[in-house]
Amino acid sequence: MKPMNFRRPQGQHRSTFRSPAGTALILPAAVLALSFSSPAAAQGNVSKAEADAKLRYCEVCHGVSAQGFHGYYPIPRLAGQPTEYLKNQLQAFVEHRRTSNIMFNVGHVLSPAMIDALTTDFNQLNPKPLGGAPKENIDEGKNIFENGVAAANVPACASCHGPQAKGNGPFPRLAGQLYDYITAKLTNWDKERGQNPSSPDTSAVMQPIAHSLTQPQIKAVAAYLSYLE
Amino acid sequence: MRSLNSLQFNRTTRARFVWLVSQKLKSAGSHVGLAALILTFVLVGTVSAQHRISLSGDVQAKISYCKDCHGVSAQGFNGYYPIPRLAGQQPEYIENQLRAFIEHRRTNNIMFNVAHSLSPAMINALTAHFASLNPPPIGGAPRQLVATGRKIFEDGMPEVNIAACAACHGPEATGSGQIPRLAGQLYPYMIKTLGSWDKERGRNPTVPDAAAIMSPVAHSLNKSQIEAVAAFVSTLRSPRGTPNAVQ
Amino acid sequence: MRGNRLKAAVLIAFCWIYHPAAGDAEVLAVRNCNWCHGGSASGYPPAPALAAQRPQYVAKQLANFRAHTRDTPFSRQYMWGAARNLDAESVRNLALYFASLPPRAASDGVPSLVGLGQTIYQQGMPEANIVACVVCHGPNGEGIRDIPRLGGLDSTYLRRRLEQWNQGYHAAAGPPMISIASKLSDDQIDALASYLSFVK
Numbered sequence: 001m002k003p004m005n006f007r008r009p010q011g012q013h014r015s016t017f018r019s020p021a022g023t024a025l026i027l028p029a030a031v032l033a034l035s036f037s038s039p040a041a042a043q044g045n046v047s048k049a050e051a052d053a054k055l056r057y058c059e060v061c062h063g064v065s066a067q068g069f070h071g072y073y074p075i076p077r078l079a080g081q082p083t084e085y086l087k088n089q090l091q092a093f094v095e096h097r098r099t100s101n102i103m104f105n106v107g108h109v110l111s112p113a114m115i116d117a118l119t120t121d122f123n124q125l126n127p128k129p130l131g132g133a134p135k136e137n138i139d140e141g142k143n144i145f146e147n148g149v150a151a152a153n154v155p156a157c158a159s160c161h162g163p164q165a166k167g168n169g170p171f172p173r174l175a176g177q178l179y180d181y182i183t184a185k186l187t188n189w190d191k192e193r194g195q196n197p198s199s200p201d202t203s204a205v206m207q208p209i210a211h212s213l214t215q216p217q218i219k220a221v222a223a224y225l226s227y228l229e
Numbered sequence: 230m231r232s233l234n235s236l237q238f239n240r241t242t243r244a245r246f247v248w249l250v251s252q253k254l255k256s257a258g259s260h261v262g263l264a265a266l267i268l269t270f271v272l273v274g275t276v277s278a279q280h281r282i283s284l285s286g287d288v289q290a291k292i293s294y295c296k297d298c299h300g301v302s303a304q305g306f307n308g309y310y311p312i313p314r315l316a317g318q319q320p321e322y323i324e325n326q327l328r329a330f331i332e333h334r335r336t337n338n339i340m341f342n343v344a345h346s347l348s349p350a351m352i353n354a355l356t357a358h359f360a361s362l363n364p365p366p367i368g369g370a371p372r373q374l375v376a377t378g379r380k381i382f383e384d385g386m387p388e389v390n391i392a393a394c395a396a397c398h399g400p401e402a403t404g405s406g407q408i409p410r411l412a413g414q415l416y417p418y419m420i421k422t423l424g425s426w427d428k429e430r431g432r433n434p435t436v437p438d439a440a441a442i443m444s445p446v447a448h449s450l451n452k453s454q455i456e457a458v459a460a461f462v463s464t465l466r467s468p469r470g471t472p473n474a475v476q
Numbered sequence: 477m478r479g480n481r482l483k484a485a486v487l488i489a490f491c492w493i494y495h496p497a498a499g500d501a502e503v504l505a506v507r508n509c510n511w512c513h514g515g516s517a518s519g520y521p522p523a524p525a526l527a528a529q530r531p532q533y534v535a536k537q538l539a540n541f542r543a544h545t546r547d548t549p550f551s552r553q554y555m556w557g558a559a560r561n562l563d564a565e566s567v568r569n570l571a572l573y574f575a576s577l578p579p580r581a582a583s584d585g586v587p588s589l590v591g592l593g594q595t596i597y598q599q600g601m602p603e604a605n606i607v608a609c610v611v612c613h614g615p616n617g618e619g620i621r622d623i624p625r626l627g628g629l630d631s632t633y634l635r636r637r638l639e640q641w642n643q644g645y646h647a648a649a650g651p652p653m654i655s656i657a658s659k660l661s662d663d664q665i666d667a668l669a670s671y672l673s674f675v676k
Contacts, residue, residue, distance in 0.1 A: 057390035060446055061397065069442075071397030072405045102385060102393040109387040294605035294659070297652040298612070306652075308612030309620045339600060339608045346602035 051117040054110075058118065065127035067176070074181040079125035085172045086119040088202070097196045097203070133179030133223040137216070141224025144217055152212040157221065165228050170202055175228035182222035186210045288354045291347075295355065302364035304413070311418040317363050317467070320356035322409040325439070327352060334433045334440070363468070366413035370460035378461025381454055391449050394458065401467040407439055412465035419459035423447050480554070501569030509570070512554065518580045522550050524633040528579035531571035532622040538567045548636075548645045582630035585670025593671025596664055606659050607652075609668070617675045627675035634669035 046054075058078070063069035068077035078086065090110065093103040110118070145165065148156040160171045167173035174182065185192055189210035193203035213221070295315070300306035305314035315323065329335040330344040347355070383400070385393030397408050404410035411419070422429060426447035430440035450458070510516075512523040519525030526534065540546040541559035562570070585593075595601075597617070600608030609626070613619055617627025626634065641657035660668070 053390055056445055057387070057392060057449075060392040060442065069397070070406065071408065072399035072403075073396060075396060101383065102396050105384045105393070106387045290605050293655055294602075294607065297607045297656050301651050306612070307621070308623065309614035310611055312611060339611060342599055343602045 046111070046113045046117050051114065051121070054114060054118060055121050058106075058122075063130070065125045066122050067127040068130050068178040068181065070130075070132075070178070070180070074178045074184060076181045077130070077177050078122040079127055080166065080173050080176065081119075081122055082167045082169055082171070082173065083116075083119035083123050084169045085167060086122060087115055088170060090115060092193075092201065092203075095196055095199050097194060097199055097201045098192065099195050127176075129176035129227055129229060130178060131227060133226040134219075135223065135227075137220035138224045138227065140217075141220035141222070144213075144221045145224055149213070149217065154209055154212050165225055174225045177222075177225055179222045179226040182225060183218055186213060186218045186222070187215065284354075288351065288358075291351060291355065292358055295359075300367075302362050303359050304362075304364040304367055305415040305418065307367070307369075307415065307417065311415050311421060313418045314367070314414050315359040315362075317403070317412065318356075318359055318410050319404045319406060319408065320353075320360050321406045322404060323356045323359065324352055325407050329430075329438070329440075332433055332436050334436055334438045335430055336432050364413075365466055366463055367415060368464065370416035370463045371456075372460075374457045374460035375464055377454075378457035378459070381450075381458050382461050386454075389449065391454070392446055394446075394462075402462050402465050403467050410467075411462040412467040414459075414462055416459050416463040419462060420455055423450060423455045423459065424452070501566070501573040504566065504570065508558070516580075517574050517577055519582060519630055519633070521630060521632055522636075523554070524629050525580065525582065526574040527577035528618075528628075529574050529625050530619045530622065531575040533619065533624040534571040534574055535567050536622050538562060538570070545646060548640050579625070579628050579676055581628035581676045582673045585631040585673035586666070587670070587674075589667040589670040590674060591667075592664070593667035593669070596668055597671055604659065606664070607656055612652075617672055626672045629672060631666075631669040631673040634672055635665055638665045638668065 059066055061069060061071060061075050062078050063075065066078040069075045089098065090103075090107045092098040093100055093107040096104070144154070145157045146163075148154045148159075157174070158165070161167055161174050162171070165173065165175040187210075189203075189207055193206070194201035296303055298306060298308065298312050299315050300312065303315040305316075306312045326335065327340075327344040327347065330337055330340040333341075381391065382394045382398075382402070385391050385396075394402070394411070398404055398411050399408075402411040424447075426440075426444055430443070431438040447455075509526065512520060513526050514520035514523070517526035519527075537546065538559045541551060541555040542562070544556060546555070596606060597609045597613075598615075600606050609617075612623050613626050614623075617625060619625040638657050638660060641654045657665075
């Protein structure tokens with residue numbers, strides 16, 4: 001079921017259009033649709049100009065080359081993220097599995113074609129990490145990342161997120177992610193992810209892990225990851 | 230005939246008091262008098278030193294000077310030019326702007342001169358003082374624009390690539406670090422700033438400037454959207470914000 | 477002195493008897509205000525020029541005279557009476573009328589002081605905590621809204637106003653003027669008054 005204010009961008013192929021008055025209106029409707037469409041749009045793509053404009057818009061908050069930005073809230077790095085992960089998060093915002101008013105609105109206006117274009121662009125960006133995290137406990141963070149915390153039944157992060165924390169498929173890249181973003185997410189996992197009880201969420205896999213890590217451990221891992229390229 | 234400024238008057242009063250005490254003690258004619266006199270000096274000196282630590286005369290005078298233009302309690306003032314509110318402003322932001330004037334990243338002859346006259350210690354004292362102020366907004370913006378402004382501020386307009394201001398400036402527009410507080414900012418000042426961003430900020434090509442981040446935002450807003458956002462933030466009455474709150 | 481009191485009395489009587497219709501502000505002004513403020517409201521010491529003054533400022537001052545908030549000696553002596561019986565419409569009409577007149581610079585300052593006056597006016601003196609007047613009063617001393625025109629006013633009047641705030645008169649000043657005036661030395665006041673008297 002589509003959200004109420006989902007809007008088709010102009011010219012998207014209308015194969016499922018049905019007029020209440022009957023099929024007599026299909027031909028004029030098709031003529032109308034075609035007259036507003038550009039050849040590229042009719043194939044379900046977005047124009048490069050549109051995609052570039054949208055990318056620049058995302059970068060206003062997510063930082064130059066989507067490296068992340070310290071706004072009022074820490075706004076996460078999107079550069080180098082697996083496309084599947086990004087698509088899942090955008091869907092999560094729309095379905096209220098993640099609750100962010102701003103990202104809900106953003107997610108709503110993106111067509112599938114636009115999402116394809118954006119996630120591809122983000123995945124290919126590779127700016128240096130923003131940095132700035134305290135460096136004292138990076139070694140401990142590296143240890144937790146590579147070996148987990150056996151005593152607390154915390155598996156090694158690397159086992160899912162990859163040895164260089166570059167992520168894969170539904171597992172996000174953590175390398176170069178903002179220190180205070182990771183810290184906030186791990187600390188508040190229950191309030192941040194899987195917020196829609198009627199729509200279970202793969203984020204549930206992180207819940208026991210986030211719970212079992214102590215605050216100093218979270219900070220150590222976050223600091224380590226924030227410097228990884 | 231010009232009245233002495235408050236600091237000189239205090240010095241005069243203190244001096245007179247000490248002299249009076251010493252005269253009385255002299256007439257009593259004892260060494261105890263001398264000891265008492267020394268004690269008086271010490272006490273008076275201690276009291277005035279405490280006064281210096283809490284808010285020295287220099288800082289007080291400078292604060293009063295800033296407020297001559299920036300308004301009562303630094304609430305801002307609609308002069309010939311709109312003079313922005315500094316009350317409740319992020320200290321890091323003010324510091325950066327003062328440096329921007331000096332480095333000609335912002336071009337304002339008067340503020341260039343002002344910034345030059347401030348030592349780092351003075352800047353710290355000033356920014357701390359301004360951050361602690363919270364007078365009500367001056368107001369005066371057209372009320373009918375506020376609802377639209379709120380929508381743009383809180384939600385953005387993703388369909389036309391306008392980011393939500395709240396993401397960086399905070400849900401109550403209190404700002405954080407180098408990101409300025411907008412709550413209670415003057416309506417005409419906001420319009421002027423957003424409407425001519427590239428002509429006002431980041432003017433020194435040899436010195437990189439965080440102001441660049443606002444350039445696409447300011448560009449994507451049209452005139453009526455700028456007026457709406459300006460009207461909305463100008464009404465905001467916020468507590469001093471806590472930066473980096475968890476989302 | 478007595479002659480002036482007589483003038484004031486006639487003024488009061490005239491204001492009371494004659495309620496001008498809209499558009500008759502010029503008639504009222506020519507008969508009453510020009511006696512002291514000079515032909516074409518261009519100023520006649522001790523009364524300042526009103527030509528090209530900000531209408532909101534004029535209206536506000538007339539209200540202040542009526543309420544006795546502006547309490548300097550000349551205000552007390554002349555303007556309290558003059559403003560007493562002006563109704564709201566007359567005030568509005570007078571303010572608009574004066575604003576419509578072309579400005580004329582008194583040019584009675586001391587030329588050698590103009591340089592310092594200009595510096596203070598346009599740039600201020602931050603190390604002495606003196607603000608730049610231009611920020612509120614405009615690049616040519618023209619004022620805006622209820623912030624008065626200073627350009628072209630005679631230097632005696634300007635000097636007297638700046639001094640009066642230091643003498644404790646309320647003078648119905650806007651919020652910062654008392655604070656600003658308190659930081660000006662006599663020489664700086666002289667310089668400002670001279671500079672502004674030449675500004676058109």
